[in-house]
Amino acid sequence: MNLPKPHKNITLSRLALDFYQFFRAQSFVVRLFGRQFHPSRKYVEIDVTYKCNLRCLNCNRSCTQLPSSTEMPLKTVEAFVRQSILSDVKWKRIRILGGEPTMHSRFFDIIRVLTDYKKNFNPDVRLVLCTNLFGNKVKDILKRLPPEILLKSTFKTSKVNLFRPFNIAPVDTAYNKFSDYACGCRIIEDCGLGLTPSGYYVCAVAGGIDRVFGFDMGRITLPPPNDSMADQMKIFCSLCGHFGFAWPVKTEKISPTWQQAYERRRKEPIGLTIR
Numbered sequence: 001m002n003l004p005k006p007h008k009n010i011t012l013s014r015l016a017l018d019f020y021q022f023f024r025a026q027s028f029v030v031r032l033f034g035r036q037f038h039p040s041r042k043y044v045e046i047d048v049t050y051k052c053n054l055r056c057l058n059c060n061r062s063c064t065q066l067p068s069s070t071e072m073p074l075k076t077v078e079a080f081v082r083q084s085i086l087s088d089v090k091w092k093r094i095r096i097l098g099g100e101p102t103m104h105s106r107f108f109d110i111i112r113v114l115t116d117y118k119k120n121f122n123p124d125v126r127l128v129l130c131t132n133l134f135g136n137k138v139k140d141i142l143k144r145l146p147p148e149i150l151l152k153s154t155f156k157t158s159k160v161n162l163f164r165p166f167n168i169a170p171v172d173t174a175y176n177k178f179s180d181y182a183c184g185c186r187i188i189e190d191c192g193l194g195l196t197p198s199g200y201y202v203c204a205v206a207g208g209i210d211r212v213f214g215f216d217m218g219r220i221t222l223p224p225p226n227d228s229m230a231d232q233m234k235i236f237c238s239l240c241g242h243f244g245f246a247w248p249v250k251t252e253k254i255s256p257t258w259q260q261a262y263e264r265r266r267k268e269p270i271g272l273t274i275r
C-alpha cells in the first residue's frame with residue numbers, strides 16, 4: 001500500500017478563500033455579480049456508507065451525532081456508471097467516501113464497478129478513496145486495493161480534530177442575515193457533485209444534512225447540466241457550517257437548529273428514500 005501525504009483540511013489559504021466566499025455570498029454582491037459556484041460536472045464524491053469506526057467531534061456526515069448503518073446499494077453505483085456513460089460525462093475524479101468507506105459490506109464490489117468504468121470508458125478518471133486510515137481492520141482492507149485506486153487521508157488518530165464547526169447553522173447566526181444561501185460554497189467546485197444513499201446532491205455534505213433533517217431532496221438520477229440545484233443550496237447551505245466563514249474548532253459546537261434536529265431524529269428515526 002502506497003501511503004499518501006497527510007491531507008490538511010484547514011490551511012491559511014483556504015480560510016482566506018472562506019472569508020472571500022462569505023463576502024461574495026452577500027445578497028447585494030450576488031445581485032451585482034451573480035452566483036460564484038455552480039454544480040460540478042468534473043468531480044463527484046460518493047458517500048457509500050455512514051458507518052464509521054471513529055466518532056469525531058463535528059463530523060460533517062453526522063456519524064458521531066447521529067450514528068447510522070446505512071449503506072448505498074451496489075445498484076446505485078452501477079446506475080451512476082450507466083448514467084455517466086449514457087450522458088457522456090467523463091468525470092475527471094471520483095472520490096469514494098463515507099463515513100469510513102471500507103466499512104461498506106460490499107466495498108470491493110463497489111471498487112470493481114468503478115475500476116471497470118475506468119478501464120472500459122474513462123481511462124483518465126482518477127479514482128480516489130478517502131479513508132481515515134484508523135485501525136488495523138481498515139489498514140488490512142486497504143492492502144487489498146487494486147493499483148488504480150489512489151488514497152487520500154488526514155491520518156486521523158482520535159476523535160478530536162481541527163474542523164470547521166459543521167453544526168453551527170448559518171440561520172442561527174446574526175452575521176448571515178444578508179447571505180444568499182443559494183450561492184453554496186467552494187466545496188461544490190473543489191469536491192464536486194455528491195451521490196449519497198438518498199440520491200444526488202449539489203455536494204455530498206448536503207446529503208448528510210438531509211439524512212438528519214429529512215427533506216428527502218436527493219435527485220433520483222444524475223442531474224442534467226442545466227440543473228442549477230439552487231433549491232437544494234437554499235435549504236442545505238442555510239444549515240451547513242461550511243457556508244461562508246467560520247473559525248475552525250476542536251471542541252463540539254452545535255447551534256439550536258441542529259440540536260433540535262438531532263433530538264427529533266433520535267426520537268423518530270426517518271427513512272429517506274434509498275435511491
Ligand code: SF4
Nearest residue numbers: 052054056059099132
Ligand atoms: S472519520 Fe470522518 S466520517 Fe468518521 S467520524 Fe471522523 S469525520 Fe466523520
Ligand code: SF4
Nearest residue numbers: 184185203237240243
Ligand atoms: S451544503 Fe455545505 S458544503 Fe455543501 S455547498 Fe452548501 S455550504 Fe457548501
